[in-house]
Amino acid sequence: MLKIIRRWSDRYLSDEEAVLLLVLLAAGLVVILTLGSVLAPMIASVIIAFLMQGMVTRLKHWGMPHWFAVGVTFSVLLAGMLAILLGLLPVIWQQSTRFFTELPRMLREWQELMLLLPERYPSLISETQVEQMMSITSTELSYVGQYIVSFSVSNLPILATVLVYFVxxxxxxxxFLLDSKAILSWFGGFLPEKRTLMTKIWQEMNQQIANYVRGKVIEIVIVGSSAYVVFVLFGLNYSALLAIAVGLSVLVPYIGAAVATIPVALVGLFQWGWGPEFVYLLLAYGVLQALDGNVLVPLLFSEAVNLHPVAIILAVLVFGGLWGFWGVFFAIPLATLVKAILYAWPIGVQEAHGHHESSPQGNEQSEA
Structure with a gap:
């Protein structure tokens, strides 16, 4: 057993930089899992600065001084935050309040619709089964109502914390934008001068992750705004809430669009019934999703992430379970990072020589 462990160690941990990288990854994982809630504003700031860095670079390329480019970029960020605070949040709050006010009526309509099923399809469902479903639904809705009341009463400190985060x-x-070079230089001082492996992984992932994250933000804005316009044109209730759900659904590949379809279809069904408006709404929503998948995504993500669908879904489940929303948001970049590390990881000289000769496809993917 010790011989097997020693052989594995000699093969994969013979490089000092590889060991250091492994320690840094493990330390980062431990810090996020233990201090993630405390460092949430810091992590969010790093992510936002990373997203905005492209704008600073572009403005500097146009001849602006660094401080002026940072000022313009920061002004854009503040304008976006004010638009969300003063424009979007009041609408969401108003529609959420109206939704929970009309929820009992929607529940009664759903019960009436369910009671018709045993009459139309007696061989598929019975009255007893319908009554059990309605009882379970009523119980769950009562739990939701209790949670909302408890949240509004007991979680006021959380709302105050959110306001502090906005400052x-x-x-x-x-x-971070103003002193990015100084911060990176300070952090690099703790790393060895010779860091070929880290540099290779960073160069390979920096542009890919940046393009992916910025593209995903643009996709959320475009899809959510387009959905809002479509819902408003149809006169659909809770258009802002549903549009936000549709926009955020693009974070989860393959299943996000299907999950977002459920509330859109239910609200349309309760509002119009099985009428032509409901059918036209679903058709328009289907066209929107088709344009997103076949036109918008290829334009925004010209360099497709070469990951198997099973690997993408697994990454969403794992990282989403670890870090919640941000884990889902960065699931694909993190999975791509893991893949890049696996391809770039140094192995023993003899093992590496045989590996590179036998798997040229792996080398091509690691250089891509």
Whole structure:
């Protein structure tokens, strides 16, 4: 057993830089799992600064000084935050309040619709089964109502913390953008001067992750805005809430669009019934999803992530379970990072020589 472990160690941990990279990855994972909630504003600031860095670089390329480019970029960020606070959040709050007010009526309509099923399809469903389904639904809705009341009463400190974050995060983002080179230089001082492996992985992933994240943000905005316009044109209730759900659904590949379809279809069904408006709504929603998958995604993500669908779904489940929303958002970039590390990881000299000769496809993918 010890011989097997020693052989495995000599093969995969013979390089000092590889061991250091493994320690850094493990330390980062432990910090996020243990101090993730405490460092949430810092992590969010780093992510936002990473997203905005492309705009700073573009403005500097056009001849602007660094401080002026940072000022313009920071002004755009503040304008976006004010638009969300003053424009989007009030609408969401109003529609959420109206939704929970009309929820009992929607529940009664659903019960009436369910009671018709045993009459039309007696061989498929019985009255007893319908009554059990309605009882379970009523119980679950009562739990939801109790949770909402308890949240509004007991979680006021969380709302105060969110308001503090709205002040703290922009300040951190400003300094990250302004002193990015100094911060990276300071952090690099703790790393060895010769870091070929880390440099290779960073160069391979930096542009890919940046393009993916920025593209995903643009996709969320475009899909959500388009869905809102479609829902408003149809006169669909809760258009803002449903549009946000549709926009955020693009974060989860393959299943996000299907999950977002359920509330859209239910609200349309309760509002119009089995009428032509309901059919036209589903057709328009289907066209929107088709344009997103076949036109928008290829334009935004010209360099497709070469991951198997099973690997993508597994990454969403794992990272989403570890880090919630941000884990789902960064699931594909993190999975791509893991893949890049596996391809770039140094192995023993003899093992590496045989591996590179026997798997040229792996080398081509690692250089891509």
């Amino acid at each position: 703290l995060v922009p300040i951190l983002v400003f300094f």
